[in-house]
Amino acid sequence: MSDYIIKHTESSVILENITEFSLSQIFNCGQCFRFNPVGEHTYGGVAFSKYIEVSQHENAVILNHVTIDEFCTLWCDYFDLKTEYAEIIKSFSYDTYLTSASEFSSGLRILRQEPWETLCSFIISQNNNIPRIKGIIETLSKTYGEKVYEKDGKEYFSFPSAKTLAGVGEEAIFRLRTGFRAKYIFDAANKVSSGEIDLTQIFSMNTNDAMQYLQKICGVGPKVASCVLLFAYHKYDAFPMDVWVKKILSAHYPKGTTAEYFGPFAGIAQQCLFYYERCSCGVFLNTKKEVTL
DNA sequence: GGGCAGGTCTAAG
DNA sequence: CTTAGACCTGCC
Numbered sequence: 001m002s003d004y005i006i007k008h009t010e011s012s013v014i015l016e017n018i019t020e021f022s023l024s025q026i027f028n029c030g031q032c033f034r035f036n037p038v039g040e041h042t043y044g045g046v047a048f049s050k051y052i053e054v055s056q057h058e059n060a061v062i063l064n065h066v067t068i069d070e071f072c073t074l075w076c077d078y079f080d081l082k083t084e085y086a087e088i089i090k091s092f093s094y095d096t097y098l099t100s101a102s103e104f105s106s107g108l109r110i111l112r113q114e115p116w117e118t119l120c121s122f123i124i125s126q127n128n129n130i131p132r133i134k135g136i137i138e139t140l141s142k143t144y145g146e147k148v149y150e151k152d153g154k155e156y157f158s159f160p161s162a163k164t165l166a167g168v169g170e171e172a173i174f175r176l177r178t179g180f181r182a183k184y185i186f187d188a189a190n191k192v193s194s195g196e197i198d199l200t201q202i203f204s205m206n207t208n209d210a211m212q213y214l215q216k217i218c219g220v221g222p223k224v225a226s227c228v229l230l231f232a233y234h235k236y237d238a239f240p241m242d243v244w245v246k247k248i249l250s251a252h253y254p255k256g257t258t259a260e261y262f263g264p265f266a267g268i269a270q271q272c273l274f275y276y277e278r279c280s281c282g283v284f285l286n287t288k289k290e291v292t293l
Numbered sequence: 294g295g296g297c298a299g300g301t302c303t304a305a306g
Numbered sequence: 307c308t309t310a311g312a313c314c315t316g317c318c
Contacts (some may be wrong), residue, residue: 177316179313217299
């Protein structure tokens, strides 16, 4: 992995000989709600207020609308390209079920997403389904974000800042069909924009302290907090305990198995187990798009 | 049409 | 400390 080849033009970066990288796994494992298929083997979306398109053909990945400088300072980390996933997967060999899951999910990478957007997204995710989660995030961005790109009449928007959402008020957030989550989003926006919660500080906190800290926000419990820590801060030991993982644990592991059992990369193990389980249930095969692939 | 969705809050024991 | 219910909404 470390010896992939980087080439570039003025506005695109090409990565050759890349391994442990699958766009469909990365964007369909449920960590990210902002990228959608825009063509054959291509996903487009907005992150860090920039629109990019990413295509993959076997071991070659092309990032469009990306300069080599932006790749080095942002997208390389966004796609977690400095981490040796092959080594991590190898470290799971003590567990046969996890080995199967991680080999099946070997193209999965934990994206390094924006803390504020990730926090909001997973507040929205509670007691909700993926199509609606995506819809709400899209509406929030369209209504209160800024237009960052336009193509074929389709407009793309950044995710609104905490300050913006605090400013528009709970009622306005509720009107976007966010339901009972409106007051949670508003509380998060207030605490973050006022500095009561400093999202930057979390980078230097340990996972336990960060879990407690994030849960000061109304509507943030252990599941949402651990998703934020894993998907925005790369705290790989954060272990989101959702209904699927509970199901997996009760079906394949002894009673009382905890996150600690999975070690320092428990979060990555969780994603592999989650993806493996959901694929075997056919959850990701339900859309017409996926069936044709 | 009713149940359900990648949780969390609140009110009770 | 643990455990039910309720919760907005939209899509299967």
